[in-house]
Amino acid sequence: MGHVKRLKCLVCGTEYDENEVMYTCPKCGDNGLLEVEYDYESIKREFTKEYLSNNKSYSLWRYLPLLPINDPSKIAPLQVGFTPLYQVPRIREDLGVSNLFVKDDGRNPTASLKDRASAIVVSKAQELGKTEITCASTGNAASSLAGATASLGLKSYIFVPKNAPKAKLTQLLVFGATVFAVNGTYDEAFDLSIKATREFGWYNRNTGFNPYTVEGKKTVALEIAEQLSFDVPNYVFVSVGDGNIISGVYKGFFDLLNLGFIDRMPKIVAVQAEGCSPVVDAVNGDGIIKPVVPNTIADSISVGIPRSGIMAVKYIKNSNGFGIKVSDEEILKAIKYLGTMSGIFAEPAASTSFAGYLKALKEGLIKGSDKVVVIITGNGLKDIDSAMKSVKEPIYIDPTIEDVKRKVMEINELFRRR
Ligand SMILES: Cc1ncc(COP(=O)(O)O)c(C=O)c1O
Numbered sequence: 001m002g003h004v005k006r007l008k009c010l011v012c013g014t015e016y017d018e019n020e021v022m023y024t025c026p027k028c029g030d031n032g033l034l035e036v037e038y039d040y041e042s043i044k045r046e047f048t049k050e051y052l053s054n055n056k057s058y059s060l061w062r063y064l065p066l067l068p069i070n071d072p073s074k075i076a077p078l079q080v081g082f083t084p085l086y087q088v089p090r091i092r093e094d095l096g097v098s099n100l101f102v103k104d105d106g107r108n109p110t111a112s113l114k115d116r117a118s119a120i121v122v123s124k125a126q127e128l129g130k131t132e133i134t135c136a137s138t139g140n141a142a143s144s145l146a147g148a149t150a151s152l153g154l155k156s157y158i159f160v161p162k163n164a165p166k167a168k169l170t171q172l173l174v175f176g177a178t179v180f181a182v183n184g185t186y187d188e189a190f191d192l193s194i195k196a197t198r199e200f201g202w203y204n205r206n207t208g209f210n211p212y213t214v215e216g217k218k219t220v221a222l223e224i225a226e227q228l229s230f231d232v233p234n235y236v237f238v239s240v241g242d243g244n245i246i247s248g249v250y251k252g253f254f255d256l257l258n259l260g261f262i263d264r265m266p267k268i269v270a271v272q273a274e275g276c277s278p279v280v281d282a283v284n285g286d287g288i289i290k291p292v293v294p295n296t297i298a299d300s301i302s303v304g305i306p307r308s309g310i311m312a313v314k315y316i317k318n319s320n321g322f323g324i325k326v327s328d329e330e331i332l333k334a335i336k337y338l339g340t341m342s343g344i345f346a347e348p349a350a351s352t353s354f355a356g357y358l359k360a361l362k363e364g365l366i367k368g369s370d371k372v373v374v375i376i377t378g379n380g381l382k383d384i385d386s387a388m389k390s391v392k393e394p395i396y397i398d399p400t401i402e403d404v405k406r407k408v409m410e411i412n413e414l415f416r417r418r
């Protein structure tokens with residue numbers, strides 16, 4: 001058995017046994033997000049530094065005692081997690097900063113951080129005997145769910161906006177999901193998937209509904225802490241849509257604090273696009289989420305009604321973090337800068353966190369000596385049409401060495417004139 005003590009409603013505080021409820025608090029309805037609370041004293045007996053040093057698993061299952069899994073024989077087989085934490089030396093030198101790290105979570109099996117949540121939810125579904133799982137998504141959560149269900153032979157029913165980036169749609173189809181391409185927004189797809197859950201009895205993975213997505217996403221923070229030998233950063237920069245990833249980041253560090261692995265919490269920084277910033281506005285304002293009509297190139301964070309928003313705002317404030325907004329132009333520039341200076345390829349929603357870091361540094365909100373981790377949440381290959389907007393066209397040539405020579409001379413001439 002796992003070490004979950006209870007589920008607690010974030011809104012009214014009612015406590016439930018983990019077998020008592022499946023999704024949100026019955027008293028508060030769809031707003032009643034549940035937090036998963038653990039028996040830290042029993043975890044402490046199992047999960048020690050010695051346990052970690054003897055552990056040969058380099059995936060999120062390395063942290064099994066800290067996860068809500070009761071039957072480890074049911075866990076999903078894809079290799080999720082333990083993504084690289086880079087020191088990015090060229091960027092450090094260019095910006096004159098000494099302590100920057102970039103966590104590349106685009107290196108997960110379906111190329112986004114969402115794999116962490118899907119691994120847990122699908123394993124939970126197996127424990128519950130559910131073979132049909134649904135979710136609403138802008139594409140990444142969906143492809144992670146479809147990949148995880150494919151690995152186990154389960155069925156997935158996916159609701160995505162019909163204009164989701166083609167690579168994300170392609171992943172879904174290749175993984176064999178049943179795809180409902182909704183003539184509407186992600187927010188509409190979300191409501192539809194909840195209705196379908198109630199209609200057909202499918203298990204639902206949706207963020208802000210299923211309490212276990214945060215538990216999967218928190219493993220990114222557990223890894224960051226371990227990769228930094230538990231000397232945690234001052235700041236962690238996270239792109240925000242629904243606010244579920246950032247809640248997971250907080251929760252991971254919070255668990256480690258309660259277990260005595262770390263002695264302070266990093267400040268968690270939310271980054272959103274100027275055209276869709278309900279969480280940042282709430283964090284920097286009165287704390288209340290006001291839904292918006294999204295308008296940003298970063299499709300994955302194009303979320304007008306942040307379903308984990310209440311939790312995200314609470315956690316960001318608890319950590320003494322802050323929120324920052326960036327323009328679409330800054331998001332595209334960050335894709336190019338990160339790619340050119342580190343070899344890391346981020347999709348727009350993922351480069352948003354890095355754009356926020358650059359802006360916070362420029363505006364003096366953080367110092368060059370601060371220890372900072374920027375999380376890259378999804379791979380740039382997910383949305384090459386947007387990435388192409390951040391770069392120039394290639395040099396088109398005839399297949400002759402003369403043409404190559406001519407172009408090289410032109411390039412050298414351009415450099416001389418600069
Ligand atoms: C690549 C990427 N980055 C960031 C986010 C934001 O995560 P959240 O919606 O949990 O705030 C998402 C998905 O929502 C995403 O797919």
Ligand SMILES: N[C@@H](CCOP(=O)(O)O)C(=O)O
Pocket residue numbers: 114117136137138139140141142205206207213241242244245299300301
């Ligand atoms: N942009 C997200 C929306 C939902 O993702 P989730 O993991 O928070 O449920 C996506 O990737 O679809």
